[in-house]
Amino acid sequence: MGDIAERLVRYCAIASPSSPDGAGAVPSTPSQHAMAALLGRELEELGAEDVSVDAHAYVTAHWPASPGCEGLPRLGLCAHLDTAWQAVGDPVRPRVVRYGGGPLVMGEVDGETVAVTPEEEPVLLGLAGTDVVVTDGTSLLGGDDKAGIAEIMAYLERLAADPAIPHPPLAVAFVPDEEVGHGASLLDIDAWGAAWAFTLDTGPLGEVTLETFNACDAFVEARGRAVHTGWAKGVLVNACEALAAFHGLLPAAERPEHTEGREGFYHLVSMEGECERARAHYIVRDHDRAGFERRRDVMAAACDHVNRAMGAGTLSVSFRDTYRNMGEEVGRHPELLEAAFGAFRDVGVEPSAVPMRGGTDGAQLTFRGLPCPNLSAGYHLAHSRREFVPVREMEVMVDVLEHLGRRLGSPPGG
Template identity: 35%
Template sequence: MDFNTPINFSVTDRFLRYVQIDTQSDPSSPTIPSTEKQKDLGRLLVQELLEMGITNAHLDEYGYVYATIAANTNKANVPVICFCSHMDTAPDCSGTGVRPIVHKKYNGADIVLPDDPSQVIKMAEHIDLKNQIGNDIITASGNTLLGADNKAGVAEIMDACYQLVSHPEIKHGTIKILFTPDEEIGRGVDKADIAKIGAFACYTMDGESAGNMENETFSADGAKLTIYGVSSHPGFAKGKMESAIKIAGQIVAALPDDLSPEFTEGMQGFVHPVNIEGHVETATIDFIIRDFADEKLPLHANVIRGVADNVIKRFPNAHYSLETYEQYRNMKNVLAQHPQIVEYGMEAIRRAGLEARLCSIRGGTDGSRLSFMGLPSPNIFAGEHAFHSKQEWVSVQDMQKAVETILHLCMIWEEKSL
């Protein structure tokens, strides 16, 4: 990068501050955001943005942070682009009392986390560590997750904002910033104001290995199977009772292994029961259905239906219903209509000195839904690894490369505009 002065990265200091703020979201909460403590980080981000001189930064009632960096180019037709990361951490693992540790100049040895020595980060189990020899690795202390998913992305965007303000020689169009709550519970863009963002393209910073860019996610449906059994007093149930709970158990046990997440990888889809509730008379099984091809989702739902049909035959007075509903769709369907959005992202990664790799996500991001809300949004690496676990880690140098990638993206969109 050819700046008038060298980059003085702030991403590590920002990250170490942000991860100590508990922002865990709560899937059982009906509020938006699901936890008020997510706004604690939002308020800090707004304060820091205002201190940079980004005067319109603000936190709305739903916990979203918005900001705009004005264009500094004479070109009139540079498209507005946005950078987005989520502030919440996953409910899967505690985010309270995070104690980040910087392991300087990683030498390839096992990393034993001091607050729980049974938590050991091993290169054999974390294969990207082989690319981190000599780098500085940040972990939690063993009792909590780290929060690199996605406070690495938040810190990278914040540092990029700081660099854009500090380096006016970086020519760019209007840049929008969006930080979202509740991504980890699937509600990250429920109240995002697309009109307020007003961008042509968005890049979520929420990926894994340095150099990766993701332009494809699962398409996702949900399904609810409701089983209607026959209740009877258990003391007089012979020949009468048909327990919905037992029927549910048999249906789950009969699901095919080759369509379950435990036995699938790559571009394979799956059917996954995520919740069971019920009584003798009525029981429900909630499923998530995933595949990269939209047309395969109803076929996977038919597998559930076929298993239920076979099981229910043994219970002549019981019956069931199956309801399916759309959750999100593969963002590649939208991004294919705007190839330059992905092309510029890949070029930015290369300009940052990395090998650019185009990948698919076995999951979804805020960008999945933003794309179908009119804001095409591929996903760029943030450097996070082993997310949702106590062994989560991130490399300082990878975060710095993510900052460079953001800055190059800003310049590329300006350069290629008339």
Template identity: 40%
Template sequence: MTQLVERFLRYVSIDTQSDEQQEQCPSTLGQYLLAQQLTQELMQLELHNVTLDDNGYVTAKLPSNVHYHVPPIGFIAHMDTAPDALGKNVKPQVIKNYQGGDIVLGSSNEVLSPVQYPDLNALHGHDLITTDGTTLLGADNKAGIAEIITAIAYLKENPQIPHGDICIAFTPDEEIGRGADLFDVPKFAAQWAYTVDGGPVGELEYENFNAATATIICHGVNVHPGTAKNKMINSMNIAAKFQRLMPEQETPECTDGYEGFYHLTAMKSSVARTELSYILRDFSQQGLQQRKAFMQQATEQLNQQLQQGHVELLVQDSYANMREMVEPHPHIIELAKHAMLDCGISPDIKPIRGGTDGARLSFMGLPCPNIFTGGYNFHGIHEFISINGMQQAVAVLVKLAENTALNAQVK
């Protein structure tokens, strides 16, 4: 398992933040650099059909080692990290045998505290990898990459473990919603797959938000402030009025479980024009439609109130709840549950309060639930991961490959 940690630390040293302002795929050079490195590693493992296409998608296959037919399955992780926190010059620190209390993050004056993050209370005795308090870590989703490659290497080193074809893929630009855009499902050739992109040990997810984006454009009028009386219309004031119309208790910081939300994610402002970017999330399609209708109602209400200036609304759907595409194949979930149980892990089946490549891929004909990585606090400077949890993720992937083969033999 030393190789598991070495791989992970090697991957997080490469800046792979995606950039939604760029139209090419991958959106950033760092992702392609990591893709090239991963391609070399997969070739060194002597996997079959190792490819890196022009769009930065890496695919490969570990061929079956049994004489009977086993449905080919896939393991998928994404290479990019989120734009939400700095992803360059990541300096991870390893905390051996954590015994509780605050963890000082480098020299940044930032602290990882169990008071703020009570998950730490269950990790006494674990070896942890944290940030230095200035960047994100990149466990989302480089931990998944390291775990998949380590599991594949373990299967190669232990040919007595039966398995069918194991297809693997590493995708770009998942964090900006494009990870499945150019994914070649027929070429991948798996009957179903699992993204390794979850959080704490035991997470198993096959439900996710229905998602949309909403852009509010507030139009004002700019005039020199010295002669602005009765002439200037400050679009930022209009934007503030719109935001006040949003339900205060239906935001990410006030919701959990199956509760949806409205989330103001960014603003571009000037006197003449202010743009508000929202994401809308709900686990039911009906709920998402109601949220979109509420945004439209708020837009019309504000326009009726304004004597000058106006507001416009642009809405675009992002992804849908994979549940309807996975539930018709219950054996996919059962295999993952039993793999965890065989590894002494209690499955924690819960909805994803977000999205993965698997959501889109499920609607493209590749049912694709999500499995844990052992990580916490993704997308921020307090991100960390349990090495023990990473090892358990590898064990589950190996057992999942084995159980799929054994299940096929019984049939």
């Protein structure tokens, strides 16, 4: 296997954040095309078949089965090429550091040291003396999900070097705009040809995601009435005040900073406006379907309450579904779960099933008829300037992919 750390550094150096303000375009940012083009070239250089980089920055390819496995169901491997937009991301200056213990220091920004301690991330206690990929502290790294991409590419590199390693036919997809809820929605599943798939897009080594949130966006629009403040009594309606009143009606204890595990939340993503017009964007999450619907009802009731207090038509709320809890479907495919858990155990890692506090491309693919659990990619503290990726975890994940392929690629009677 080549230097997977160098591969991740190369990928992370291409800033490719998606944007919620992309005006409906796919991809939502032009920079994702650069990442897609690089991956297309590298797939061709490795010897992949049917390599395609389309106008929406979807990268797809096929890989032939090992001898004797040609008739087995095709296994899909998927990761997303965009990075989070919530933190600064351009330019990205990734680098490999040898971690010596204590605080893992990314760099210094405006006189402040950007670092993470073992108390915050206990995984560091076992990483002293090993290599870790970080940035200089001025941006996020983008290991979410470029670590997953690097691992899939390194696995293909291994197969190119030794085609006899048992594996079924493979389908590979790198998709744009996962961080803004679009992800694999335009992937042509029939042309891709996978019978089942795995995404590599969750954090610490050994995690297997069988559940995700149910998720939607909520958009709250406020209309006010402006007038000179000297004559405002009984006339002025402040749209910003209406939004503030609405937000105050949502349960404060049910925000992401106060929740964990399977607990859902309301998260205020952004708010902007002035007296006559204001708007807010929320994301709403819950693992439980009934609880998810209740949250939408709570927001609608809060909107009605403000309208009764401030005037009919002051507020309106609309919802846009983004993904569902794939746990409703993934459990129907025990052969996939057995292969995933077994592949981790094959390399000496005890896997753990975790309810993901987010969504994946696998959630979309699963509800489009392609069962797609999610495997660890090895990134930590994603969506922050303190993000880091242990090189050892990436190397182990390539071994996991090999054993996953071996388990799903045994010839009939083999």
